[in-house]
Amino acid sequence: MMEYLLNGFADAFSMAVFPVLVLGVLGGVILGALPGLTATMGVAILLPFTFGMAPTPALVMLIGVYIGGIYGGSIAAILLKTPGTPASAATVLDGHTMAIKGLAAKALSIAAVASFIGGLISTIVLIAIAPILADFALRFNAPEYFALALFGLTIIASVSAKNIMKGLLAGTIGLLVSMVGLDPISSVPRFTFGILDLYSGINIIPVLIGLFAISEGLNQLEKLSSDKQDIPPKFDYKLLSFSDFKKILPTTIKSGLIGTSIGSVPGAGADISAFACYNEAKRVAKNPEEFGNGSMHGLAAAESGNNGVTGGSLVPLLTLGVPGDAVSAVLLGALIVQGLTPGPLLFTQNPEIVYGIFSSMIVANIVMLIIGFLGIRFFCRIIEVPKIIMIPIIIFLSVIGAYAINNSMFDVGIAITFGLLGFILNKLDIPSSPILLAIILGPMAETNLRKSLILYEGSWSFLYDRPIALAFILFAVFSVYSTIKLKKKERLAEEKK
Amino acid sequence: MLNRNIFFPSLVIFLSLVFLVLISQFEEPRYQDAPVGAGFFPAVIAIIQIIICSVLIIQYKKKQKPQKEVTLISSHSIFGFTFLIGYAVLITLVGYLPASLIGFTYYLLFYRVKKPLYYVTAWIFVFAIYFLFSEVFIISLPEGLLFF
Amino acid sequence: MKKLLKTALISAGLLMSASSFAADYPSKNIRLIVPFGAGGGTDAVGRTLANSAKDILGTSISVMNRTGGAGAVGMSFGARQRADGYTLTVVTREIASLPQMGLMQNTADDFKLIRMVNLDPAVILVPADSPFNTVNDLIAEAKKMPGKVKFASTAAPNFYLMALEQDQDIKLNAVPYNGSSEAIPSVLGHHTQVTMVTPGEAIAQLRSGQLKALGVMSEERISYIPDVPTLKEQGLNVTTGTWRGIGAPKDTPDEIIEILGNAFDQAMASAEFKDFMAKGAMTIHPLKAQEFTDFVKQDTELLGKFIK
Numbered sequence: 001m002m003e004y005l006l007n008g009f010a011d012a013f014s015m016a017v018f019p020v021l022v023l024g025v026l027g028g029v030i031l032g033a034l035p036g037l038t039a040t041m042g043v044a045i046l047l048p049f050t051f052g053m054a055p056t057p058a059l060v061m062l063i064g065v066y067i068g069g070i071y072g073g074s075i076a077a078i079l080l081k082t083p084g085t086p087a088s089a090a091t092v093l094d095g096h097t098m099a100i101k102g103l104a105a106k107a108l109s110i111a112a113v114a115s116f117i118g119g120l121i122s123t124i125v126l127i128a129i130a131p132i133l134a135d136f137a138l139r140f141n142a143p144e145y146f147a148l149a150l151f152g153l154t155i156i157a158s159v160s161a162k163n164i165m166k167g168l169l170a171g172t173i174g175l176l177v178s179m180v181g182l183d184p185i186s187s188v189p190r191f192t193f194g195i196l197d198l199y200s201g202i203n204i205i206p207v208l209i210g211l212f213a214i215s216e217g218l219n220q221l222e223k224l225s226s227d228k229q230d231i232p233p234k235f236d237y238k239l240l241s242f243s244d245f246k247k248i249l250p251t252t253i254k255s256g257l258i259g260t261s262i263g264s265v266p267g268a269g270a271d272i273s274a275f276a277c278y279n280e281a282k283r284v285a286k287n288p289e290e291f292g293n294g295s296m297h298g299l300a301a302a303e304s305g306n307n308g309v310t311g312g313s314l315v316p317l318l319t320l321g322v323p324g325d326a327v328s329a330v331l332l333g334a335l336i337v338q339g340l341t342p343g344p345l346l347f348t349q350n351p352e353i354v355y356g357i358f359s360s361m362i363v364a365n366i367v368m369l370i371i372g373f374l375g376i377r378f379f380c381r382i383i384e385v386p387k388i389i390m391i392p393i394i395i396f397l398s399v400i401g402a403y404a405i406n407n408s409m410f411d412v413g414i415a416i417t418f419g420l421l422g423f424i425l426n427k428l429d430i431p432s433s434p435i436l437l438a439i440i441l442g443p444m445a446e447t448n449l450r451k452s453l454i455l456y457e458g459s460w461s462f463l464y465d466r467p468i469a470l471a472f473i474l475f476a477v478f479s480v481y482s483t484i485k486l487k488k489k490e491r492l493a494e495e496k497k
Numbered sequence: 498m499l500n501r502n503i504f505f506p507s508l509v510i511f512l513s514l515v516f517l518v519l520i521s522q523f524e525e526p527r528y529q530d531a532p533v534g535a536g537f538f539p540a541v542i543a544i545i546q547i548i549i550c551s552v553l554i555i556q557y558k559k560k561q562k563p564q565k566e567v568t569l570i571s572s573h574s575i576f577g578f579t580f581l582i583g584y585a586v587l588i589t590l591v592g593y594l595p596a597s598l599i600g601f602t603y604y605l606l607f608y609r610v611k612k613p614l615y616y617v618t619a620w621i622f623v624f625a626i627y628f629l630f631s632e633v634f635i636i637s638l639p640e641g642l643l644f645f
Numbered sequence: 646m647k648k649l650l651k652t653a654l655i656s657a658g659l660l661m662s663a664s665s666f667a668a669d670y671p672s673k674n675i676r677l678i679v680p681f682g683a684g685g686g687t688d689a690v691g692r693t694l695a696n697s698a699k700d701i702l703g704t705s706i707s708v709m710n711r712t713g714g715a716g717a718v719g720m721s722f723g724a725r726q727r728a729d730g731y732t733l734t735v736v737t738r739e740i741a742s743l744p745q746m747g748l749m750q751n752t753a754d755d756f757k758l759i760r761m762v763n764l765d766p767a768v769i770l771v772p773a774d775s776p777f778n779t780v781n782d783l784i785a786e787a788k789k790m791p792g793k794v795k796f797a798s799t800a801a802p803n804f805y806l807m808a809l810e811q812d813q814d815i816k817l818n819a820v821p822y823n824g825s826s827e828a829i830p831s832v833l834g835h836h837t838q839v840t841m842v843t844p845g846e847a848i849a850q851l852r853s854g855q856l857k858a859l860g861v862m863s864e865e866r867i868s869y870i871p872d873v874p875t876l877k878e879q880g881l882n883v884t885t886g887t888w889r890g891i892g893a894p895k896d897t898p899d900e901i902i903e904i905l906g907n908a909f910d911q912a913m914a915s916a917e918f919k920d921f922m923a924k925g926a927m928t929i930h931p932l933k934a935q936e937f938t939d940f941v942k943q944d945t946e947l948l949g950k951f952i953k
Contacts, residue, residue: 044708047692138834142820165553169509172546176516176539182718183535185821188524190535191516200711200718218577224608266830320833321849322826329826333689339924343849389615392604393622396597399584400626403639412585420578428505446538447823453533455795455820455836 004351005127008359017057021360024061025367028068029375032084033076035209036401039069039085040326047330055338055353060360062334066327067310067364070270071115071372074303078107079382082213082394086204087270087306089436090278092212093159094291094298101294102236104380109239110296111303112372114252118304119365121256122263122311126318127358133264133312134319140265142451143462147472148265149445152272154479155279156434159292164487166430174438177202184447197410204439206402206415211432213398214419219426220391239376240296248300251281255301259308264315266324270306271440275433277305283482289490311361317342318354502557506550513543513550580604593638597623670730670901671704677891678726678734679710680719681824689845690762690889691735693921697912702904706733716740716800717749724755728896730905733759736892741945742804745952753941756892757902760909761932761940763922765843766863766886767805768873770856772832775839780860780879783839787815795820797828797837805841805862807951808885832856843887844869845927862886869926888930888944890937906934 011017024046031042042065050058073088078095091111098107125133140148153171160167180191181201192198240248255277262273281301282291291298314331316324321343323329335342340350347354382390402415422432452462464470520536520543580600587596601619610616630638679691688710695706711719716739723734736756743749769780777783787794796806796817803819810816820837822828825846831837833855844867850856851870858873862885866875876883891909893902912918913931922929932940 047696138830141831141834141836163556165549165556169506169546169549169553172542172549173509175542176546179539179542184823186535188535190523190539191519200722214581218574218581221577222571222573224573266826316830320830320855321853322830329688333692336689336925337693337921341849341852343853344855345849345853386615388605388608388610389618392601392619395581395584396601396623397626399581399588400593400630400638403588404630409585409589409639412588416581416585419581423574428501449538450533451820451822454818457792457818 001355004355005359007352008355008357009363011056011356012060012360012363016054017060017360018363020057020061021064021364022367024064025068025364026371028065028070029072029075029368029371031065032069032072032074032088034401035076035082035084035213035398036205036403036405037084038205038405039066040330041405042066042069043327043330047334050334050337055335055340056356056360058334058338059331059353059357060364062331063310063357063361064364064367067119067307067361067368068371070307070310071112071303071368073306074111074115075108075375075379078111078299079104079379080213080390080394081216082398083208085270086208086436086440087274087309088302089208089212089271089433090159090274090302090305091299093278093302093433094293094295095302097292097294098296098299099383103238103294104383105237105376106240106244106296107299108376108379109373110244110248110299112369112376113240113245114248114255114300114303115307115372116365116369117249117252118256118259118307119310119368120362121253121304122260122308123358123361123365124311125257125260126311126314126361130315130319133261133315136261137264137266137316137324138320139468142448142455143466143469144265144472145267146445146448146452147463147469147476148268148272149441149448151472151476151479152276152441153438153445154476154483155275156437157480157483158279158282158486159275159433159437160431162429164483166428167434170425170430170432170434171438174435175442177207177435178439178442179446184443185450197408201443202414202439203405203411204436205405206411207418207439208436209398209402210415210418210420211422211435213394213401214415215422215426215432217391217395217398218419218423220387220394224387224391237377237380239373244296248296251297252300252304255281255304256308259305260312262305263309263312263324265312266316266322267444269313269325270309273309274302274306275437277301277308279479283479283486288486289493307365314357318346318357319344503554506553510547510550513546516543576607588639594623594627596639597626670904671702673731674704675702675706675731675733677706677708678719678723678732679708680716680723680735680737680739681710687735687737687889689925690922690927693918694762694891694909694912697915697918698908701908701911717743721749721751723892724751724894726894728894728898730893730897730901732894733905734892736890736941738804738887738889738944739800740892741941742802742948742952745945745949746802753892753938753945755895757895757897758934758937758941759891759893759902759906760913760934761888761890761930761937762909762913763927764886764888764930765845765928766861766867766884767841768844768847768861768870769809769839769841769859769876770829770832770847770850771839771859772835773854773857775857777839777859778857780876780881783859784813784815787813787817792816792818794818794839795837797822797831797840799825799828799840799842803841804948804951805885805887808862808883809881811951812881812883829856843927845925848926867926867928869923888940890932890941902934 028039028042031037032039043062046062046065070087073084074091077083077088077091078099081092081096083089083092095107156167156171157164180198182189182199258277259273262268278298278301281297282288285297313324313328316322317328317332323332332342340346340353398415399412402412405411425432456462462469520540523536584600587600601623605615677691677695679688681687692708695708699706711722716737720734720740726732740753744752771777794817796819798819798821806819822831825842828840829847829850832840847856851858860876860879861867861873862876862883864884913929
């Protein structure tokens with residue numbers, strides 16, 4: 001195995017592969033940073049170009065885009081409060097707050113380091129125990145997915161800043177939005193009002209763009225000429241110090257591991273992972289009240305958590321031959337086109353390919369770290385662009401991004417509608433991230449509950465007789481309990497003041 | 498004017514009731530093998546939503562602290578809304594490139610920006626995005642109904 | 646005056662775009678709607694065909710997955726797009742079944758069918774360590790415990806299963822999963838006992854021995870899995886499978902259908918596409934527009950008898 005890995009590294013640094021790898025990562029970072037363009041789209045667009053390439057560079061390029069894309073989303077999230085992908089929505093919570101305080105360079109460096117560590121851990125775990133993870137993934141079925149989604153929904157309470165009730169309201173709004181369209185089990189139209197574009201439901205990307213980017217644009221526009229204009233923060237070019245690094249390291253490693261496990265389960269991706277890791281970091285934090293006000297731990301957890309998925313999502317692909325998410329579905333296609341059989345046979349028949357993928361993932365993570373650090377000074381310039389010109393740029397990019405995801409003006413309408421909604425909710429102190437979380441998790445909870453009931457012929461016993469499902473349900477109960485306790489503590493502390 | 502902290506939850510309660518009526522009118526599928534139907538989840542959520550909003554109203558009434566209110570909608574946000582919608586309409590009519598050039602220039606004129614550098618930046622941005630999407634990512638941008 | 650000018654401008658623009666419709670087709674990207682999830686068999690065929698056809702048409706074809714409602718969502722969506730030839734849909738067998746079950750308002754008549762691309766039989770699959778070794782083992786179990794054998798369905802309702810159920814007068818508990826990429830792990834993890842997918846969807850698991858094939862539901866054995874006996878060989882007269890083709894909204898001009906049809910003929914004959922289909926264990930079954938339309942009509946009638 002070591003021999004194959006070393007050969008893989010030699011390959012990754014060869015003239016045929018390394019430039020493709022760097023290009024892939026760089027392209028991924030740019031794609032991820034633009035609203036509406038996702039890693040999945042990048043990989044899917046590039047797939048046909050790989051048909052004529054040799055297997056290793058082809059797969060390496062796609063993996064580079066994937067790894068770069070998930071990191072790229074965080075740059076715009078931190079600097080402009082406009083997450084490029086749903087996976088970076090949790091990054092906004094603390095990353096952008098840090099940037100507002102003038103710590104953009106530090107936030108970006110934390111994001112790069114945490115993404116790197118998350119990605120690296122994930123790859124190492126993939127190399128070491130892929131078969132064990134595959135076994136874990138196979139234990140997941142409808143009841144487990146339902147329980148996981150239920151647990152995920154409890155995170156709403158912890159990301160709703162001041163008033164839990166308002167966070168829950170945002171959650172129910174999101175859940176109702178996710179019900180629009182043909183019901184996935186029985187094909188009954190729900191809340192479609194006969195509008196064709198609503199039949200396949202409301203796409204999450206335009207919602208994300210509206211809630212975060214457009215509403216932020218409107219917000220800034222309002223501040224532009226009001227007297228209480230933001231004083232531009234004193235800009236601090238300091239990166240994270242070694243002592244900061246030591247502080248965030250445990251959170252980062254833990255989040256990387258959580259991300260890898262979530263990624264290894266088919267159908268659960270970087271978006272869920274980022275929020276779950278954020279939630280966990282907040283739960284164990286000494287100062288949970290810092291979360292949402294520019295906590296380094298919160299940022300590191302979200303970033304390590306979403307990049308931790310990259311290795312995990314390859315587990316079902318390489319061990320079972322089934323794609324774990326949209327990106328690995330494209331990789332599956334790439335493997336098949338190269339005449340390879342994804343699944344366990346790949347390890348015995350083409351170990352050089354498997355270990356080539358592994359070593360190039362490690363190299364891709366290093367390249368991402370370097371690009372991240374080299375880019376910090378350049379990225380920070382974005383903040384210094386005058387607001388008057390930055391606002392329309394954000395708005396224009398949002399509109400184009402919403403269009404590009406499906407080539408549909410209807411989605412632009414969705415983005416604008418949610419932009420207005422986000423703007424108004426902001427004024428009412430109702431947080432937007434629960435809406436997003438609910439749209440991701442709502443359908444997962446609903447379809448899997450109904451599937452479970454069919455699987456169990458109408459009995460609800462799956463809630464307690466399946467260990468993993470039971471564990472997630474207990475996590476959910478525990479998560480609600482600890483949030484309530486936390487809020488009580490916060491309230492007491494506030495009253496003392 | 499009605500207090501927004503009461504008005505908004507009341508509006509949501511009203512909408513939830515409308516949803517409940519809509520849910521009761523969901524079509525009955527001819528092929529149905531699920532013990533829990535299509536209406537179950539939405540109905541549960543709508544009811545929870547009504548409860549949450551009621552709690553919010555009660556919470557607010559109990560507190561009744563005079564809060565300093567930020568203005569809900571200012572003339573600038575109205576400009577923002579109309580600009581957004583106008584831009585979207587313009588794109589459907591004339592396509593991305595002209596709409597963006599017109600939109601950006603109009604915006605700068607509206608805010609009485611005098612520096613020529615800003616105008617040049619704006620136009621370069623519009624063309625750069627056009628190039629990036631159509632040439633690099635092969636994603637066609639909206640073309641408009643009128644020409645192009 | 647202004648209003649007049651505007652109306653004139655708009656109508657001039659519309660006229661212009663209408664007249665130059667077919668002549669310079671295709672002048673922009675085409676999108677191909679795949680009504681099933683990324684990674685499944687339908688998705689793979691759609692993507693590869695799009696890739697082979699893009700050079701012939703001289704424009705890129707982007708694949709868009711619209712899932713849900715056993716394909717109804719994606720196909721309804723595709724049927725109701727602008728009939729300008731820039732939105733095509735991968736039409737699957739569900740277009741013949743779902744409307745008759747009241748699960749979809751649009752029918753095959755809402756499409757102008759362009760070409761049939763492939764025809765794949767269903768394979769009955771169980772985990773490698775399953776007690777079932779032949780189809781008759783499975784049927785015996787289903788007869789002993791009606792409605793208890795858990796079947797991972799790639800779509801609801803599942804006609805592969807219904808064909809077997811009606812012929813043998815048995816009933817399984819069908820759990821609706823979202824395509825083979827969910828159904829196969831469900832069987833691998835022993836959450837369900839049996840599934841039916843096409844050879845291409847399970848070729849990786851069949852080659853590695855994680856799944857066992859009880860039988861293939863075609864007239865003759867399939868070259869990709871020569872060791873798997875047909876159901877006919879095992880004494881059951883049941884054949885079923887699925888087909889896929891390409892359609893456009895029904896008002897699409899014939900000239901455009903012609904251009905697309907020729908392009909897809911060439912694409913299906915290309916070495917790249919043939920190679921991909923062989924590697925993916927899928928059978929190419931090209932039919933021209935008229936033959937395809939007749940085929941769909943026939944299959945619709947067949948399924949209609951079935952549903953009643």
